[in-house]
Amino acid sequence: MSHPVEQHPVTKTVERVDAREKARGETRYLADIPFPGRLFARVVRARIVRGEVVARNTPSLPEGYILVTADDIPAGGKNCVRMIEDDWPVFSEGTVRYYGEPLALLVGPDRATLAHLTEQCERAVEFRQQEAALTIEDALLCRGGAIHGTDNVYCDYQVVKGDPDGAMAGAARTIEGEYRTGFQEHVYIEPQSLVGTREEGRVTIYISTQCPFYVRKAVATALGLPQEEVVIIQTPTGGGFGGKEHYPDVLATTVAVALTRIDGPIELILDRMEDLEVTSKRHPSRVRYKAGLDEAGRISAFDVDIAFDGGAYESSSRVVLQRGMFSSNSVYEFPHVRVRGRAVATNSAPSDAFRGFGAPQGLFAAEMFLSRLAREIGVDDLDLRKDYLLQQGSTTMTGGRIHEEVKLPEMLEHVLRVSDYRRKREAYAAAARDNGANGTDGAASAKPLGGIGLALFKHGSAFTGSGEQEIIKARVRIRKRADGRPELLVSNVEIGQGVLTTFCKIVAQVLEIPYTDVVYDDHNTSHVPDSGPTCASRSVAVVGYLLQEAAKKLKGRLHEPGEFEVEQVYKHPEHLRWDAGTLSGDAYPSYSWGVNCIEVAVDPLTWEVDVRGVWTAYELGRAIDEEIVRGQIIGGAIQALGYAGLEKMENPEGRFLQRTMADYCIPTSLDYPGVDYALFDNPYPWGPFGAKGGGEVVFDGIGPAYAAAVQQAIGREVTRLPVTPEYISELVHEK
Amino acid sequence: MKNEIRFSLNGKEETLPGDPRRRLIDVLREDFGLTSIKEGCGEGECGACSILVDGRVIDSCILPAGAVEDRTVETLESIRETERGEKIVQALTRGGGVQCGFCIPGMAVSIESLLRTNPRPDEHAIREGISGNLCRCTGYQQIVEGVAAIEHVEGDNS
Numbered sequence: 001m002s003h004p005v006e007q008h009p010v011t012k013t014v015e016r017v018d019a020r021e022k023a024r025g026e027t028r029y030l031a032d033i034p035f036p037g038r039l040f041a042r043v044v045r046a047r048i049v050r051g052e053v054v055a056r057n058t059p060s061l062p063e064g065y066i067l068v069t070a071d072d073i074p075a076g077g078k079n080c081v082r083m084i085e086d087d088w089p090v091f092s093e094g095t096v097r098y099y100g101e102p103l104a105l106l107v108g109p110d111r112a113t114l115a116h117l118t119e120q121c122e123r124a125v126e127f128r129q130q131e132a133a134l135t136i137e138d139a140l141l142c143r144g145g146a147i148h149g150t151d152n153v154y155c156d157y158q159v160v161k162g163d164p165d166g167a168m169a170g171a172a173r174t175i176e177g178e179y180r181t182g183f184q185e186h187v188y189i190e191p192q193s194l195v196g197t198r199e200e201g202r203v204t205i206y207i208s209t210q211c212p213f214y215v216r217k218a219v220a221t222a223l224g225l226p227q228e229e230v231v232i233i234q235t236p237t238g239g240g241f242g243g244k245e246h247y248p249d250v251l252a253t254t255v256a257v258a259l260t261r262i263d264g265p266i267e268l269i270l271d272r273m274e275d276l277e278v279t280s281k282r283h284p285s286r287v288r289y290k291a292g293l294d295e296a297g298r299i300s301a302f303d304v305d306i307a308f309d310g311g312a313y314e315s316s317s318r319v320v321l322q323r324g325m326f327s328s329n330s331v332y333e334f335p336h337v338r339v340r341g342r343a344v345a346t347n348s349a350p351s352d353a354f355r356g357f358g359a360p361q362g363l364f365a366a367e368m369f370l371s372r373l374a375r376e377i378g379v380d381d382l383d384l385r386k387d388y389l390l391q392q393g394s395t396t397m398t399g400g401r402i403h404e405e406v407k408l409p410e411m412l413e414h415v416l417r418v419s420d421y422r423r424k425r426e427a428y429a430a431a432a433r434d435n436g437a438n439g440t441d442g443a444a445s446a447k448p449l450g451g452i453g454l455a456l457f458k459h460g461s462a463f464t465g466s467g468e469q470e471i472i473k474a475r476v477r478i479r480k481r482a483d484g485r486p487e488l489l490v491s492n493v494e495i496g497q498g499v500l501t502t503f504c505k506i507v508a509q510v511l512e513i514p515y516t517d518v519v520y521d522d523h524n525t526s527h528v529p530d531s532g533p534t535c536a537s538r539s540v541a542v543v544g545y546l547l548q549e550a551a552k553k554l555k556g557r558l559h560e561p562g563e564f565e566v567e568q569v570y571k572h573p574e575h576l577r578w579d580a581g582t583l584s585g586d587a588y589p590s591y592s593w594g595v596n597c598i599e600v601a602v603d604p605l606t607w608e609v610d611v612r613g614v615w616t617a618y619e620l621g622r623a624i625d626e627e628i629v630r631g632q633i634i635g636g637a638i639q640a641l642g643y644a645g646l647e648k649m650e651n652p653e654g655r656f657l658q659r660t661m662a663d664y665c666i667p668t669s670l671d672y673p674g675v676d677y678a679l680f681d682n683p684y685p686w687g688p689f690g691a692k693g694g695g696e697v698v699f700d701g702i703g704p705a706y707a708a709a710v711q712q713a714i715g716r717e718v719t720r721l722p723v724t725p726e727y728i729s730e731l732v733h734e735k
Numbered sequence: 736m737k738n739e740i741r742f743s744l745n746g747k748e749e750t751l752p753g754d755p756r757r758r759l760i761d762v763l764r765e766d767f768g769l770t771s772i773k774e775g776c777g778e779g780e781c782g783a784c785s786i787l788v789d790g791r792v793i794d795s796c797i798l799p800a801g802a803v804e805d806r807t808v809e810t811l812e813s814i815r816e817t818e819r820g821e822k823i824v825q826a827l828t829r830g831g832g833v834q835c836g837f838c839i840p841g842m843a844v845s846i847e848s849l850l851r852t853n854p855r856p857d858e859h860a861i862r863e864g865i866s867g868n869l870c871r872c873t874g875y876q877q878i879v880e881g882v883a884a885i886e887h888v889e890g891d892n893s
Binding site for chain 1: 775776777832835837840861866868869872876
């Protein structure tokens with residue numbers, strides 16, 4: 001690790017406010033909280049991939065058990081899980097779009113009986129099955145008929161910069177490439193969990209979630225209630241990574257409908273197999289590139305066609321897709337660009353948010369295509385990248401400006417130095433040339449094949465475009481309590497990322513008090529204002545800044561008698577422009593930047609990849625707490641290494657083949673080495689103490705760096721994630 | 736007449752309540768209120784439900800409760816009250832090893848087991864010692880560093 005710049009006091013590490021209680025096993029997650037008289041619930045699911053219910057044949061239920069269906073949705077309510085569109089039903093009314101789609105909810109007092117009854121109910125349903133569409137190609141061909149609309153396209157966007165048609169038509173040469181990525185499952189270690197009940201007559205949901213106000217909106221819509229009449233209380237959340245951004249809404253609405261028939265409390269906790277099978281995953285992607293080169297060999301036109309597999313319902317696919325599109329030029333500036341993006345409907349479980357939110361797919365494709373361009377043009381990989389690097393004042397692909405100083409060149413130099421990249425790259429290339437006579441079929445030598453790869457990338461903090469201003473309109477309050485302590489009233493929640501500590505530190509730093517004097521423990525939607533969801537690398541960058549500004553209003557007033565509150569409302573920085581119709585302007589208020597380098601050794605017999613080193617450098621504005629940021633960097637890298645090489649989820653016939661945690665392997669402590677890191681300070685004027693987002697950029701670059709390293713090791717072009725031994729074997733044996 | 740099934744739990748002699756075929760995790764969490772034990776997968780893969788049975792790390796989600804007859808069961812609830820347990824808690828707390836925290840109690844139990852047999856483990860031994868505990872947040876490194884910095888605790892290694 002290294003600190004190229006002296007630290008600001010706020011960066012100095014403190015003990016996390018929630019760590020000791022968690023380490024002693026005293027923190028009460030949803031399943032640990034006693035709810036006297038608690039009933040249990042299980043979702044009755046369709047055990048087909050696609051079709052129509054012909055007959056339900058519900059068996060008679062023993063006393064004390066009830067079956068809740070779409071018929072129980074009250075007048076004024078709506079059978080939908082409100083996200084962006086209202087297409088995802090709480091309960092299927094007959095149409096089944098994916099394996100495991102909810103048909104009903106069974107509620108009763110005994111878990112074993114419930115499991116047995118659920119199976120009985122599921123077996124009794126008769127279906128008329130239909131041919132399923134399971135890939136992007138299937139979707140675009142409308143295999144089995146359209147699932148969504150008439151063409152299976154949820155959204156079809158285009159971004160144009162300059163004159164891509166003219167530039168492409170005038171190109172002396174064109175080069176193309178196609179890249180694909182697969183599903184990824186979040187595997188938060190705490191499964192999806194909630195308890196629904198009535199307290200003082202109001203529907204009240206205790207839930208493991210990233211976004212309490214999303215749950216409130218969805219429950220209120222399903223029941224036809226004013227939002228204020230629904231109470232959501234976030235419980236300590238055992239990991240999210242995007243998987244508890246929208247999916248909790250899907251479960252909470254089923255329990256909420258049950259609460260129209262009985263008062264509860266009703267507990268719904270998914271078991272792991274169910275969680276793996278039906279919850280949202282990262283969008284699979286297909287990205288096609290075409291670059292036009294002018295006579296001098298410079299890239300004049302850049303044409304990108306992106307398709308994301310959105311699964312059976314839209315959820316937040318359009319926004320994920322937009323981020324994928326805006327990442328498709330990575331950190332490079334080209335004069336003439338067209339990016340088309342489509343999110344398509346398939347008969348897979350709906351895809352949704354996952355750390356990176358579309359960027360990992362776009363950046364993987366972009367970085368791999370840049371490598372191909374360098375090879376085809378015959379220039380050095382790094383030299384090509386340096387030629388097109390964004391810098392302060394550059395025009396982005398959406399016609400926005402890079403407002404901040406771009407520190408990528410010095411970050412890159414740092415990573416090159418600590419990884420010894422240039423020497424190793426050359427040595428591995430020389431070794432490959434020596435092996436050249438034997439090819440890389442592996443039979444000739446049992447010596448591991450070495451490779452080293454790099455990726456450059458950025459991640460926009462906060463909601464896309466003017467989303468912070470027009471959709472979220474975040475509002476925070478700080479209460480000066482009678483005991484003199486400041487209490488934070490915000491809707492952002494702890495999911496492991498450290499926000500309980502970072503927010504307290506920000507406010508304490510302004511007020512010049514110990515961070516342990518700040519209170520931040522109320523996660524009830526009827527007590528706190530809506531400061532937006534916990535996602536999009538926005539908590540520190542956006543809400544943290546509002547807290548800093550609110551705290552300034554409180555400064556010098558902590559000794560005043562009684563209780564009072566100060567408030568701060570989001571205001572979009574004036575220098576930012578965005579046109580949501582044409583997707584043009586500043587796509588994000590700010591960017592965090594990264595450089596990753598990975599060194600691998602590939603076994604020439606088994607094609608297993610051994611990661612020998614991971615070097616990273618980030619510019620996140622300024623770290624609010626170095627150890628917390630470091631935890632994000634290491635954790636993000638290891639999770640992304642899983643995505644890059646290990647984690648495969650397939651559904652060739654509609655049902656996922658990976659059904660347990662033994663089938664779907666996530667990294668263990670033995671799989672990867674430590675992660676080297678460096679932070680580059682570059683305070684951002686609209687972030688708290690200069691901080692920008694850091695939760696997602698730490699995931700984004702690992703995939704392409706890993707693929708680039710494997711690519712060098714095996715001497716074959718890698719165009720897909722995950723890079724499994726099976727895939728490497730396929731590449732190597734391809735003639 | 737059925738004999739009672741007796742076992743030692745966190746230093747106390749106990750009688751197993753209910754059906755001995757129930758999962759041990761359910762008995763310990765529901766009947767004894769030992770909620771440091773977490774259920775992450777229910778299939779013996781993730782290690783969040785780790786406990787010690789006769790000093791060995793066991794996933795309590797795949798063990799029938801009756802299997803602990805005449806055995807010694809220890810959970811984090813007793814481990815955390817010992818000197819070494821406190822050092823483990825501090826190692827996790829101070830080094831950035833805790834994020835969402837759901838895997839952490841199981842992790843702490845595995846670390847306790849490791850330190851009993853190997854009071855000064857190197858990095859590889861620590862990584863091996865916690866390899867049955869899946870963590871999706873931290874990437875393990877800060878946990879490993881924290882454990883490596885624990886000073887050896889003299890005394891009972893039974």
